[in-house]
Amino acid sequence: MLELKEGIFMDHQTSGGRFFTVTLLNIIITLFELIGGLLSGSLALLSDAFHNFGDAFSVILSYVANRIGKRSPNAANTYGYRRIEILTALLNSVLLIAVSIFLLVEAIRRLIHPQNVAGGIMFWVAIISFLANTLATLLLNRDSKHNLNIRATYLHLLSDALASIGVIISASLIFFFKANWIDPLMTLLVSGYIIYESLPIVRQTFVILMEGAPEIDFKQVEHDLLQIPHVKGVHHCHAWQIDENQIVVSLHLNLEDLPLSQTEKIYAQVEKILKTKYQIAHVTIQAECDRGKGEKLFLTGQADHQ
Template sequence: MTQNGLTGGRFLLVTVLNVVITVFELIGGLFSGSLSLLSDAFHNLGDALSVVLSYVAHRIGGRQQSRTNTFGYRRAEILAALLNSGILIIVSLVLAIEAVRRLLHPEPVKGDIMLLVAVISFAANLLSTLLLNKGAKHNLNIRATYLHLLSDALASVGVIVGAILITIWQISWVDPVITIIVAGYITCESWPIIKQTFKILMEAAPDLDYEAIAHDILQLPEVEGVHHIHAWLIDENNIVFSVHVNMDNLPLAKIEPTYRQIEKLLCHRYGINHVTVQAECRRGMGTDLIHKTNDWRHE
């Protein structure tokens, strides 16, 4: 059993489903002349690769910390999420360009074949999204893969609608229009994931109220000053935090209870799960809350 209750069997089933859908839609797209079916086929092929990449990253991310990776391997899933979302946007851009070309130079589409293939593809895509739904709630990597599959299910709905219109009224321009709409939707949904993964990889600070944190720490009786705060994300769920606090010249045995109070405060009130506290007497007293030097040797 993997994290978040996702098993290797589920990933394997989703992968097989996407490979089957890809072959089915490629054949259907070629016979019907539908761009939206062909685009969905390539999208599904990307999904199959995405699921494999996601599963591998998920397994790597579950490894324990080691001497070479003291924070663990969770960033593997962040890299996979970035790659998956980036591929989605690139594929969407290519499909949108081809759709514009089809609008300028319309080509005949067989709506009946398109409809049959789209209905079967939608059912398979819907099953894939249900299989990964649980893990997508708390994992950025699984969420990116889930988005791949959900976008395919929505694309299939669009293809179904287009196929009905083409079959009844012979409106062939509906096919590229649907492709453009789906490509736009996928891009809008993928971009926030890319922004979040970049934020994590650049070790940007999580959205915390640092003034409030300093104020709360200062309420502890032994603490006289707070400065030199660092905070960053290992992944979307794990915040690392370090802080310097000014205290009287006390024995270590009397300082440790204050350390535990700070850790408990930051964990329960701010969701920080890895805390490092450095106690000092007068060093840094009254300096900036956020340290502003690029020379780490002077910290």
């Protein structure tokens, strides 16, 4: 998947025209490998085709989702549409894992009952796919010069190229030594690699959709807020993520019995700490005097109020 910005997304700076060329190239490689795989009987080519399909599909999904995600919040979706990207990233990864498991099972079946593979066809299809893939990589690289995650993207593309080279070497061995068992072995490696790169995305998106808390030191947050004058306690805190960049927090603050105009100043201080130190984008505060005083930071079953 080429969408590795912040671990999940593609480089959004990719210009429309080049994006179109790269995606088209990827789709052509996919079809080419698919036909080549069926003609030669090579499972390794088929699995590489699905890998390329996954890459192309995720780029298209990310592109569309990113456009939808940019829409402003409205009465129907008060948080906006950012989570479309999380949802599509999850769907795409689950789809890829499902295909990979199918290929893994088929590969094991073929290791037990070897089948003939036309090494010649496999070799030339793999060579042409490798060249087209390299061209796509070069086109994308020119765009990702200013991307902070260039390393992650680069590493992905490098391992993609290695997989293609693996298929080329397998094809040569099959052609010259009739070593048909190498084809399912290569399939195991490629499918395993697809699962390996998809699982972290499933985990990240799943955590966000489960309203999982971002990785923040909440004890330190509590400590920092208690340093603000007039703040006597913090409890009933919630933290979740709209997407991989936007953290939202709601909490109850126990304050001294101050006029409302004074509490506003405290709110400003709380927001400043949370924004600058913890990159929290949105904070909702409920101010209280004695209600819930001494309660835990996170709501437990015994809380005396919600």
